Amino acid sequence: EKIGHGQASGKIILMGEHSVVYGEPAIAIPFQETFISTKVEPDSTMILDCHYYSGALSEVPPQLKSVKEVINQALIELHQKNMTFKITITSTIPAERGMGSSAAVAVSIVRALFDYFEVPCSPETLLHLVNRAEKIAHGNPSGIDAAATSGNEPLFFIKNHPLESFPMNVSNAFLIVADTGIKGQTRAAVSDVAHLFEQNKKEISQHITELGRLTKLAKQAISKDDVHTLGNVMNQAHDQLKSLTVSNDQLDQLVITAREHGAIGAKLTGGGRGGCMIALAESKEQAVKIAAALKSAGAFATWIQSLGVKK
Ligand code: MEV
Known part of the structure; x- marks a missing residue:
């Protein structure tokens, strides 16, 4: 059949x-x-x-x-x-x-x-x-x-x-993904940002423009194989996303934990208000340590993936 x-x-x-x-x-x-x-x-x-x-x-x-x-x-x-x-x-x-x-x-x-x-x-x-x-x-x-x-x-x-499409031109970069275990609320988060935007166009559009600028910087950093700048812009993006009210305590806590354990950058990923965060590490060993720390700090699950294509 x-x-x-x-x-x-x-x-x-x-x-x-x-x-x-x-x-x-x-x-x-x-x-x-x-x-x-x-x-x-x-x-x-x-x-x-x-x-x-x-x-x-x-x-x-x-x-x-x-x-x-x-x-x-x-x-x-x-x-x-x-x-x-x-x-x-x-x-x-x-x-x-x-x-x-x-x-x-x-x-x-x-x-x-x-x-x-x-x-x-x-x-x-x-x-x-x-x-x-x-x-x-x-x-x-x-x-x-x-x-x-x-x-x-x-x-x-x-x-x-x-x-x-966009080649991930980085040699030594590992991404740790950690799940808060809390259901993300993409739909609600997207519509809340839209309401904030209606109420306060000036401030909210500044955060949005800044997130766009940081994304372009991330693209440049990747094409130059500069993982430190990439990590730095990820950290800044998390702060901007917090200002848009799409983070929550669990995500913020995991972001802090990752940075304390050597991540060169960490931020929420996706819709936010739960769901997952990502952290950037320069070596597999560091990534394994960060993943373990995130687990101890309450992450429901963690994954490690090589970010680059270069060996
Ligand atoms: C969700 O994965 C990504 C959001 O930017 C929503 C969207 O782009 O449709 C939060």
């Missing part, structure tokens, strides 16, 4: 979350430690089987509305509105931790359905379908999660611009 398969990896925003919604650039990298798989097989009715829910697609809880939408839209795109399937999703990406799990789920579903019908899925179609799902999941997304989880290269991303 025919089966369709699709996969997607998670993503990490290195720099530029939130300000990216206002047109400033951001840098995203694939998070290779985590991925999502979707399996599609014919069934007598539409069934969804995932970590959260197992049952009829028509009765999914509100959190899974975007999943339902992406399945329906992909089937319309494939001219297969009347076929019914069992769709099974398995994931090692922690959900709602700012790692792009909602976009990655959508990417893996679209890939699995196109695979089932043996129709090639162009990058444009994939992005279009995933962005529609993200609008439902996140309200006003910049599109960075969809872009980052549908490719497997680092991106220098600007909203509504053609995708620009």
